[in-house]
Amino acid sequence: MELTPLLIANARLLGGETVGLLVVDGRIAALNPAETPGSTETVDAKGQWLAPGIIDLGVFATDKPAFHFGGITRAALMPDSGPLDGAGLVERAAKGGKPDLWVHPLAAATKGLAGQELAEIGLMKQAGARAVATGRARIADAGVMRRVLSYAASLGLTVIVHAEDEGLTAGTVATDGEMATRLGLASAPAVAEAMAIARDLFLVEETGAPIHFRQVTTARGLDLVRAAKARGVPVTCGITPAHLFLSDTAIGDFRTFARLSPPLRSEDDRHACLAAIADGTIDVLASGHDPRGPEDKRLPFAEAQPGMAGAETLLAMGLQLVRDGHIAPTRLFDLLAANPARLLGLDAGRIEAGLDADVILIDEGTPWQVDAKKMAAYAGNTPFDGMPVQGRATALWKGGQRIR
């Protein structure tokens, strides 16, 4: 299909200087072009922010309406559903969203995600897998984990892991603390995260293989990552807005929308997360999008499934970090797009001539209220239900094609 050249004019690049962006043949042709082709269609951004489309690292469902609402143009799909442990499944998942959403499947590290035998990571890479993931749990066996790390590294793939010690967290649904005790919920100490991170960091130092902790949510876990980075260990880590804006008080009244994995932490840990996103320890901000209907959530707390529908609130919560002074807008889009792209080995996530025109316009000031009953996602399980927020994507182009 022939695409008309497009000029997005009068836009503020990441909230900064006013620019014009020329898109030709689905690619970014130039910033502030001296001249435009005759047939160019012009869109007046009216001072809205221009940003790269969000690359959401680690989602559990291909939920297009939610991703498009949230300004997400690419999503890295966790291998849990399936699980994605074979080349055929990976190939199908990779085609699942095209053309208006690109899905980058994450290969299951082990067969059936059982944590015992290596999956066909090489064949899955050929089928389109961009990284390897352990799924909702970590690999309990350190020997298996070591082999996964070195094998994936030889293929140039990062291993994305969940960091919780399964011995401490077995059967638990909350973090140790006053809230869990008052509610009578089985809980695990927050150190379960740091213990898992410590083991894997030793294995990374041993093998030299890169690792990404999908969510690091505690002060001690972040301290370990920070120190490892300083030593030059190839480690990165991510977080979702839930652990930056909510602590375990949000599970009061047994609100199952706030049942997450890892569980919400103490207020002290939440502040440590904010400090880590400000000082650069955290590399990726993701939605963890995991829409779950009433059959999974309208249950007693301990019987409900963990997870949140996060795609629609990711951008607004990220902008809140900017408004609160924790990070600059440029850093926000490193967290949301540039860093995830690098981790997945994609030449994307930046506004740069030659790249696919995956771009969004953002009205950063528009106030709106999160409403679980009116979400674009196929389930409204958001822990931010009722929260007033600001900012949303008003337009979205994927490969130069306007989606919204």
Add this chain to the structure above:
Amino acid sequence: MTSSTIRPASDYPPGGDAFRHRHLTGIAQLTPWEISYVLDAAEEWVEMNRAGAAKHDDKLAGLTIINAFFENSTRTLLSFEIAGKRLGADVVNMHAAQSSVKKGETLIDTAMTLNAMRADAIVIRHASSGAVQLIADKVDCPVLNAGDGRHEHPTQALLDALTIRRRKGKVEGLTIAICGDVLHSRVARSNILALTLLGNEVRVVAPPTLIPPAIDRMHVRVFTDMDEGLNDADVVMMLRLQNERMDGAYLPSAREYHALYGLTPKRLERAKPDAIVMHPGPMNRGVEIDSSVADHPTRSTITEQVEMGVAVRMACLDILTRRKRGVPGWN
């Protein structure tokens, strides 16, 4: 002594303001005066229950009470059933073992079914913390929590408070040691809330593996040494130790638990000479409590607790159905 602890009605706000709740889901929602109000109301039922052969009142005649027990129980179910029947209500028991819950029906669907049957009150026991609140949010009638997971068991705490008040003449300013498996105990949580709220010094005494995290934030003192924990206590409240805790995961053995934490006559000497001994039942004799202590004629309150249980549950059923029955001042 007992009736002198009843406060005059003028001590309380008029009508429904004396107890401003549609449901009884936990002690956490109650104020001290609301607890006293229930205890005072229960005293009257104690009198009636003891009065003679005819233990009947028709206050709740024509009302339907469903006891929905999703977890096995003998004594609590029986206590609620007797309480409802003595008030003249039609009482129906639903056991999880016979219900569609086992066939995969969700808890909400079960709740909606009970609601559609136009129950006037539903009493619920469930193995999962928060399950009772979940149902209470979905039905139109009052819901009474008969125990949800490790969360709360409010009528047990109320009957314990009533027992203490009758034995000690007051339930404030006392030193109360709650001993045993606090981690898994809803009885402990509700009692900690009620007894601290009423102004007592509450201690929890347990092996470290059975103490909930951050329990000190509930305004209790923590002891892992049983003898120290019992020192000068006015009330020793024992908890049941579930059999599955004794298999090595939380405790090495029942024998070792008895040696370190069992309530023996010798250990009881650490408490005040007139200290009372309580247990919510059913007891593991020879594990958490010795028979000579459990059966002590003056110090053990274990059968009195069962008696108070019926009275307290009658009071709760009466109070929570007043709006429905159109009692003046309750709307």
